[in-house]
Amino acid sequence: MSASAKPAYQRILLKLSGEALMGDDAFGINRTTIERMVDEIIAVTELGVELAIVIGGGNIFRGVAGGSDGMDRATADYMGMLATVMNALALADAIERKHVTARVMSAISIDQVVEPYVRPKALQYLEEGKVVVFAAGTGNPFFTTDTAAALRGAEIGAELVLKATKVDGVYTADPFKDPTATRYSRLTFDEAMVKNLGIMDATAFALCRDQKLPIKVFSIVKPGALQRVILGEDEGTLVYA
Numbered sequence: 001m002s003a004s005a006k007p008a009y010q011r012i013l014l015k016l017s018g019e020a021l022m023g024d025d026a027f028g029i030n031r032t033t034i035e036r037m038v039d040e041i042i043a044v045t046e047l048g049v050e051l052a053i054v055i056g057g058g059n060i061f062r063g064v065a066g067g068s069d070g071m072d073r074a075t076a077d078y079m080g081m082l083a084t085v086m087n088a089l090a091l092a093d094a095i096e097r098k099h100v101t102a103r104v105m106s107a108i109s110i111d112q113v114v115e116p117y118v119r120p121k122a123l124q125y126l127e128e129g130k131v132v133v134f135a136a137g138t139g140n141p142f143f144t145t146d147t148a149a150a151l152r153g154a155e156i157g158a159e160l161v162l163k164a165t166k167v168d169g170v171y172t173a174d175p176f177k178d179p180t181a182t183r184y185s186r187l188t189f190d191e192a193m194v195k196n197l198g199i200m201d202a203t204a205f206a207l208c209r210d211q212k213l214p215i216k217v218f219s220i221v222k223p224g225a226l227q228r229v230i231l232g233e234d235e236g237t238l239v240y241a
């Protein structure tokens with residue numbers, strides 16, 4: 001990257017898949033993987049971009065799985081949200097170890113552990129150049145961290161929601177299940193919802209569509225992809241209103 005590289009965005013909301021933190025492990029957080037992701041995140045902050053992150057919890061717990069195993073669904077969802085708090089703490093710790101200031105803000109109050117989400121405070125941190133990690137999703141059961149990403153993205157006035165995942169964009173079908181699936185370079189929210197494409201939940205798509213907040217789906221496994229998206233280069237799939 002040349003020293004004069006200019007970011008295409010000033011403030012973004014990055015949704016990091018919990019599952020992507022597992023690396024090649026069966027569950028949990030793989031140290032090498034999280035450190036590599038943090039290097040990519042820091043490279044973006046060095047471009048002067050204000051960065052907020054929503055982290056998923058699928059590497060630890062998914063409420064829908066607990067619910068289908070006979071557990072009360074709302075209780076299972078609260079467990080899922082708590083899983084995202086653990087991921088957020090691990091991520092912020094890994095960022096701070098590389099000498100970049102990070103703040104975790106939780107949608108569920110657990111004041112001894114993390115500070116609560118307060119919008120003006122989050123905006124202040126972003127303006128100060130701190131990385132803000134939003135934990136506990138929306139704070140409500142029956143939602144997902146994708147919806148939390150759309151919600152927080154809209155609240156902080158992000159120009160783009162970046163969905164960082166294990167696949168390099170939105171496909172005609174889940175590429176892990178259908179090897180003949182092909183990737184879109186761009187598509188509208190309406191197309192994504194009508195075709196039920198499964199990469200993100202409909203609530204997240206609908207919120208972003210209504211707020212005219214575009215989403216870029218890209219691979220966090222692919223080295224340098226995050227930075228290429230930020231520089232406005234051709235990477236992943238754009239979903240727009």
Ligand SMILES: Nc1ncnc2c1ncn2[C@@H]1O[C@H](COP(=O)(O)OP(=O)(O)OP(=O)(O)O)[C@@H](O)[C@H]1O
Nearest residue numbers: 017018019056057058165170171173174197198199
């Ligand atoms: N049409 C599609 N195009 C691309 N991927 C798809 C599609 N349908 C389903 N998927 C699947 O969606 C997954 C992306 O979801 P991901 O796991 O990143 O989100 P998540 O479930 O919100 O994250 P977390 O792991 O934090 O719970 C991909 O790994 C892919 O297998």
Ligand SMILES: O=c1ccn([C@@H]2O[C@H](COP(=O)(O)O)[C@@H](O)[C@H]2O)c(=O)[nH]1
Nearest residue numbers: 056057063077080081137138143144145
């Ligand atoms: O707003 C929210 C966000 C998340 N949950 C629960 O947490 C898990 C993990 O989140 P993922 O988006 O799947 O990574 C999710 O399955 C829900 O059980 C929630 O209830 N509300």
